[in-house]
Amino acid sequence: MLSADLDDILEDVFERVSKSRIFKNRDVLMPDFLPNRLPHREEQIRKVASVLAQALKGYRPNNLFLYGLTGTGKTAVVKLVTKKLSEKARERGVRLKVAFVNTKRDDTPYRVLSKLLENIGFRVPPTGIATAQLYANFKRLLDKRDLLLIIVLDEIDYHVKKHGDDLLYKLTRINEELRNSKVSIIGITNDVNFTSWLDPRVKSSLSEEELVFPPYTAPQLEDILRDRAQMAFEDEALEEGVIPFCAALAARERGDARKALDLLRVAGELAEREGRNKVTTEHVKKAWEQIEKDRVIEVVRSLPLHSKLILLAIAKLTKDGTVTYTGEVYKLYKEFTSDLGIETLTLRRVSDLIGELDMLGLISTQVVSRGKRGMTRVINLESDYKSVIKGLKDDPRVAEIAGLI
Template sequence: MSLDIIDELVKNLKAPSTRIFKNREILHPEYVPEVLPHRENEIRRLAEILIVALRGERPSNALLYGLTGTGKTAVARYVVKRLVEKANSLNVKLEQAYVNTRKLDTTYRVVAQIASSIGLKIPPTGLAISEVYRRYINALENWGGVHIIVLDEVDYYVKREGDDLLYKLVRINEELKSSRVALVGITNDINFVESLDPRVRSSLGEVEIVFPPYNAEQLFDILKQRAEMAFYPGVVDDGVISFCAALAAREHGDARRALDLLRVAGEIAEREGSPKVTVDHVKRANVEIEEGRVQQSVMSLPLHQKIVLKAIIEVAKLKGSATTGEVYLKYAEIAKELGLEPLTQRRVSEIISQLDMLGLVNATVASRGRHGVTKVIRVRSDLVKTVDDLLKDVK
């Protein structure tokens, strides 16, 4: 039976009943178009900072701030890519390394990817991090150019691995004679630098650029541009694009969200054999994406964060909401049942804030009069069952 299903899907893949996508890759957030609408100011600002690399000089380090989907990564990759292209035509030695530090989960892998961008081959495992770093330094000196390193989601890396590598990279030019290195950090956390060692803080954020959220009109322009390249003519009308833009604008102007909505809506239309993408397809795509986001967020949580989330849900099911103290008592109970040493109440309070940032819970501070303040935590009713099912492995 399962073989018949696969055969049917393969048949549909070879001969779709309708022509929806001309190039669906254009709707993925990783795609960087030749023109980035409504980010001209940010492009100019970053380019002005990095342009001195074309004279062989070290640019200032830059830190790009902004919420998810505000164009930080696209702008950084676009500017650096164009500068490397210009350098090649001017016979200037300039290379770039782009590293998504959320996807590369160890310092070893981060350093190895940085080193590989100038042609250094590093084995997947087997070397000390200090040795990989030493080889990178030697390769830089032998090469003799300017290396621009883009560290995406750098706040996530620092929370996981600490800021030792950042300290080395912001000081690396002190060890170099014939080469130069500049860093471009990208973060969603406006308070990120506050967590850094003061010596790293002053060097990493030599220049800071803040990316404002897109509004609905700007998102429409972005989607319109991509849709014209991604879909066949007549498949998507302006009303569908406006609806996607309006939905994404409600979530702090997230262009990634808007692109995902349009792409998944197109995939639903394609599966159904529809000749056009409709508003109904977008509505169903919104549900599909939300369920996928919740699942990915919950499954990637460390064990104690899963236990805290489970405690919140169990208390909220009985009372509609939960306070920090109630959550901590339930959390400690579950942790002990699993044979684990409970974290401190302060740490659990920090975890609740992190879950709030992920959108899995809604935590608001409420006054208790002379008893101080507490957090009142709620779970969105449409997420309770989904999250509950995903946490069944947490007994």
């Protein structure tokens, strides 16, 4: 490309984006922004606050277990209430600390304990200490601190599914061994079946108090979006109908406020990129498609190798719009594994993995009868073909056999 062309292109893009008057403060629509108000979560805020308020009187608050689907405000409510509680405690001279650990990010017992130690002022090297020793250190140092420590274990299912409930068991018992400090635990999950992973004793101590976060309805999402849009957008930047449309789409997605906010932000960004001064429902539609594609790419990327190969087989077999069957998929999958020189999973296992791909919404399957020959599964690619291939391509092993390089 000639450099003059490049200059023209950049000039054009910069000009368009800087001319556009869409956002006043785009940051308030970003996922990590913590608003000061959370409409339609008054009841949950009240409950969390009333459990934790014991801390201000020097008592150990009951452990608290929160669950609800994704994007229902669990993390936001806990962050907001613990922030205010910490401020109050400081004012009143109460020795209180809140340790927030996201166990999706810090999943191993080692990392969880390192985070906890960090929170009470001790740095831990990334490896090199036995976990049992780390736990003993945590207990000893915490007791020296003479503190009330509220431990928030967010997305707690990630830790427990990978490493069991050992650490959780220890933490729910730790008060029996502390003399000066006290510990309360807040567990958060969006996995409705999470407690089946827990030993009954851990389950009952963790859920001294329980709280459910229901999905938001469309009108509730509208309120949430309006509240945020006032801070995020210039006056008049949103065409009428944009907020209700975002809310309706996100309500269909099981009342997910994160999805609703993402939609509004991406719609705004698209309008900005076009150099417009108004966000329209057309932008929301495009934003929806883009978010869905990004989600598919992300999900595909994080699949294990065999699932990727199965998905590749399904994508190839259904490319021209036809459906396929378990047997066909298995045959092609077998070719892929032999090309790669890796083991081939059994048909039964592959069948299970096909079921998992269905659960993830990447494909759809339907069991149909073939008369005397028994039952079979009709399989369809449910997600955008190009996005699936894009996600698969990121894995060099898959890219190679698919001839995608």
